[in-house]
Amino acid sequence: MSKGKGLDGEEERANMEDSDGEAKRKLEKKSSPSSSGIGCSSVVEPQDADYNTPSLSDELEVLILARVPRSLYGKFSTVNKRFLSLIKSGEIFKIRGEIGLKEPSVFMLASGETSWWAFDPQSESCRNLPILPSDTCFAAGDKETFCAGTHLMVSGKEIDGLVIWRYELAKNEWFKGDSMKNPRCLFASATCGNYAFVAGGIDTGSNKILNSAEKYDPETKSWDWLPMMHQKRKMCSGCYMDKKFYVIGGKNEEEENLTCAEAFDESQNKWEIIPDMLSDMPISTFQSPPLLAVVNDELYTLETSSNELKVYIKSSNSWKRLGPVPIRADFNKGWGVAFKSLGSKLLVIGASSASNTGHGMTILTCYPDPDTEELQWTPLDCGKNSSSHFIWNCCVMMA
Incomplete structure (x- = not known):
């Protein structure tokens, strides 16, 4: 009897092992890569745990994306619709400016x-x-450029007159922008953060040398007048230094080379003459x-x-x-x-x-x-x- 009971016990254990093994094989088959991986129409949900990574907050996600090198934006925008939207709207560049990150x-x-x-x-x-979708006259003629924020501005002459084409970095497109209040060529320009200043040059309508100045705002895509400079000048250069817009050198109405400069202080809304700045040049x-x-x-x-x-x-x-x-x-x-x-x-x-x-x-x-x-x-x-x-x-x- 003891021997018979021993055989019965072994059979029972064998049957239990067979049952467990079969269940294990079924579970392994159900969860194997061939049945739940790439290329399969039915994906099995996780059985024992939630494997989903907690999502980042929108604010944190944007701050992380803003720190991505700008040279990689093209790649990121092809795999992330939200990032593409942030780029196209220009929002990502505003955030970069707020956190002091510029390239x-x-x-x-x-x-x-x-x-x-x-x-x-x-x-x-x-x-x-x-x-740039301009006419042949613009393409072949002289052009002048400056930047304001994420806008590249290219000024030149088309068949119908002077125009400014605007390349927007966020959209990666060219647009024909609003002309200056006083269309001009051979002028001085300078970038100050999101703004641009222009001054002097030649009036393209009257060919007169100018002492007028303007400021461009990329947010409104519009121009505003600045006070007149003291000196009319063309072929001059501009720069922004010590929170002032400088206009340096150039020629006057008599075609004489100018050694003086002028600096516009926006806080005081006036120009200051700097005599002999280029006297030893x-x-x-x-x-x-x-x-x-x-x-x-x-x-x-x-x-x-x-x-x-x-x-x-x-x-x-x-x-x-x-x-x-x-x-x-x-x-x-x-x-x-x-x-x-x-x-x-x-x-x-x-x-x-x-x-x-x-x-x-x-x-x-x-x-x-x-x-x-x-x-x-x-x-x-x-x-x-x-x-x-x-x-x-x-x-x-x-x-």
């Missing part, structure tokens, strides 16, 4: 090229902008307007006759030499050279001084220091070095 983009049009392109100095990558016939750039509220210029960098000494109204720049600004008396501020760095684009022929674009940056005796210039590779070194238009956007 530079360099927009350029080089000789021989039909479309604008954008260069990202941080990733050293570039991309073509959409084709060599000025030659047919040279470009002064090549100016402001970094950390210090004004720098690239002298077109000597290819030297200079810094403006405010206390003495004079200029200090900081050494040569490895770019041939003297090739065409400053024309075709881009000299800009790039956040905390200087940016210069043109023909390398190491080349006798001057062919091929060279892009260099440096951290300027008014107290140094020798600056270190760093070359950047944008993959466009086979392009012409002659830059028709160049503008830096911080967004």
Whole structure:
């Protein structure tokens, strides 16, 4: 009996093991990748636990996305509809501005090229902008550019007259914008945060030299008058420094070179003359307007006759030499050279001084220091070095 009971017990345990094994196999089959993974029409819900990751709050998600490098926005927008909406609406750029996060983009049009392109100095990558839908007169003529917030403004002449085309970074599209209150060419311009200032130039209707000035607001896409400058001038340069809009150099109605400058203080709503600001600068016939750039509220210029960098000494109204720049600004008396501020760095684009022929674009940056005796210039590779070194238009956007 004991032996029989022993056999019965073993059979019972075997039957239990068979039953458990069969149940286990069924459960494994039910939850295997072949039945619940990619490519299967029926997906089995989790049986024992909730594997869903808790979602982030909208506010936290936006703050995280705002910190994504801008060069990756194109990729993120293809996989995230919410991020695409934030970009298209421009909201992500407003948030970046509020948290003090801005990256530079360099927009350029080089000789021989039909479309604008954008260069990202941080990733050293570039991309073509959409084709600007202007007429042939605008495409072939001289143009002037400036940035206001996330708008790239390109002013030029079409068959029907002077127009301004506006490239909106958020939408990645060109729009024909509102013209200035006083349409002009050969004017000074400067960017101040989300705003842009223009002053002087030539009235495209009467051909008279102007002393009028205006301010552009990208939020309203409109222009407002500023007080008149003291001096009429054309072919002048502009910059923004110490919370003031500076207009420097140029020519007057008698075609005389002007060495004075003017600074507009918006808090006082008036212009102040700065006499002899360019008195010790060599000025030659047919040279470009002064090549100016402001970094950390210090004004720098690239002298077109000597290819030297200079810094403006405010206390003495004079200029200090900081050494040569490895770019041939003297090739065409400053024309075709881009000299800009790039956040905390200087940016210069043109023909390398190491080349006798001057062919091929060279892009260099440096951290300027008014107290140094020798600056270190760093070359950047944008993959466009086979392009012409002659830059028709160049503008830096911080967004």
